[in-house]
Amino acid sequence: MRRFGAFWWDFVVGDDWRVAVGIALALGLTALLATTWASAWIVLPLAVAAVLWISLRRAAG
Amino acid sequence: MGVTRGWRSALAGTFAASLALAVIVAALGPALTVIPIEVLRLVVGALLLVFGLQWLRKAILRASGWRALRDEDSVFEREAAAARAAQRDERAGLDWYGFTVSFKGVLLEGLEVAFIVLTFGSTQGSIPLAIVGAVAAIVLVVIAGIVVRGPLSRVPENTLAFAVGVMLTTFGTFWGAEGAGVDWPGDDAALPFVLAFVILVSLGYVTALRRRRLALA
Numbered sequence: 325m326r327r328f329g330a331f332w333w334d335f336v337v338g339d340d341w342r343v344a345v346g347i348a349l350a351l352g353l354t355a356l357l358a359t360t361w362a363s364a365w366i367v368l369p370l371a372v373a374a375v376l377w378i379s380l381r382r383a384a385g
Numbered sequence: 386m387g388v389t390r391g392w393r394s395a396l397a398g399t400f401a402a403s404l405a406l407a408v409i410v411a412a413l414g415p416a417l418t419v420i421p422i423e424v425l426r427l428v429v430g431a432l433l434l435v436f437g438l439q440w441l442r443k444a445i446l447r448a449s450g451w452r453a454l455r456d457e458d459s460v461f462e463r464e465a466a467a468a469r470a471a472q473r474d475e476r477a478g479l480d481w482y483g484f485t486v487s488f489k490g491v492l493l494e495g496l497e498v499a500f501i502v503l504t505f506g507s508t509q510g511s512i513p514l515a516i517v518g519a520v521a522a523i524v525l526v527v528i529a530g531i532v533v534r535g536p537l538s539r540v541p542e543n544t545l546a547f548a549v550g551v552m553l554t555t556f557g558t559f560w561g562a563e564g565a566g567v568d569w570p571g572d573d574a575a576l577p578f579v580l581a582f583v584i585l586v587s588l589g590y591v592t593a594l595r596r597r598r599l600a601l602a
Contacts, residue, residue, distance in 0.1 A: 331493075336432070338439035347434045351427065351565050358566035365569050368562040369579060372434065372554060373586045379442055384451045384594050385601075 340382070346375035386490075389468035390483030397479055398487025403523075406495045410503060410516065417507040423564050429504040430561025436497070437553025441587055444547035449594035454543055501553070508560055551587060555580045 337344045350371030357364040386395035417425065446452040474481040498519060506515030559579050562569065569575035 336435060338435070340439075340442065343438050343442070344435050347431055347438070347561075351431055351561055354562055354567060355427075355565035362568070364565075365562055365567045365575075368558050368565070368567070369582055372438070372558055372583075376438055376441065376445075376586070377590060379438070380445060380590055380594060383442070383446055384449075384597065 340379045342382075343375055343379050346371065346378070350375065386468060386483045386487045389465045390471075390480050390486075394480040394483030395487045398484040398489075399491050401484075402488045402491035402495060405492055406499050409496075410499050413503055414506070414512045417503060418512070420507075422508070423566075425504075425564070426508055426560040427564025429508050430557050430559070430564050432500070433504065433553045433557030434561055435557075436501075437550050437555075437557050439550075440546050441550030441554055441583075444543055444550050445587060445590050445594065447543045448547065448591045450598050451594055505556070547587070551580070551583050555583045558583070 350368055353371070354364055354367045357367060386398070443452065447454050468482070468486070471482045476484075502515045502519040503512065506512030509515070555576070559569065559576055
């Protein structure tokens with residue numbers, strides 16, 4: 325059971341759990357803004373770029 | 386497995402795993418079509434983004450020199466030595482080690498592919514077309530494996546990983562935002578711009594991290 329859980333964790337989350345959390349938060353923020361702001365499409369690409377950079381900087385010391 | 390333990394058991398394991406994957410796709414495919422498209426795009430977009438960023442992160446770290454490139458020759462030698470050293474256990478006329486390792490490898494790697502095929506197919510409304518594309522890719526890979534019959538060391542592994550990461554991140558961003566209720570300017574015409582953005586950002590990060598590594602050296 326533990327190995328099964330570890331497999332799915334590695335399959336979905338991978339090396340850096342912060343990426344998964346960052347994406348979840350970015351999608352939540354996008355959904356929140358999409359109801360009132362027509363340009364909310366800009367949020368997710370910028371968030372993706374930011375999350376990727378933060379994860380890379382941690383990995384690159 | 387084919388080279389070290391014999392092709393019969395390796396191919397039997399590959400066939401059994403392919404069959405299991407086909408059953409998974411056949412069972413999950415119709416189930417996905419009953420989920421509302423917005424919910425599906427949100428979930429699929431989120432998962433593609435998480436997968437895509439994992440691929441992209443590794444590829445950028447390797448391209449910028451922060452992580453060693455995979456040495457396919459040494460990986461092949463190490464795996465081959467382990468396979469040769471394993472005890473022979475005959476079951477149903479097959480070398481059980483060769484069968485189970487081949488089955489496990491194809492099933493686990495194939496699960497990610499099956500997931501991508503199902504999600505691409507269901508969000509675009511054509512699972513059969515996505516399956517045709519996946520089967521064509523499988524046929525090509527199997528032919529390449531049979532022709533080469535050895536380590537795929539000449540494949541530009543990191544370039545492929547970079548391309549896969551870029552594509553998954555692009556589609557993940559596009560569908561994730563749509564699922565969250567966003568209307569892209571120009572609808573589907575925005576997709577090439579998202580792709581260009583992801584490529585430019587990724588290449589920019591490769592350059593920035595390479596410079597940082599040289600500055601610290």
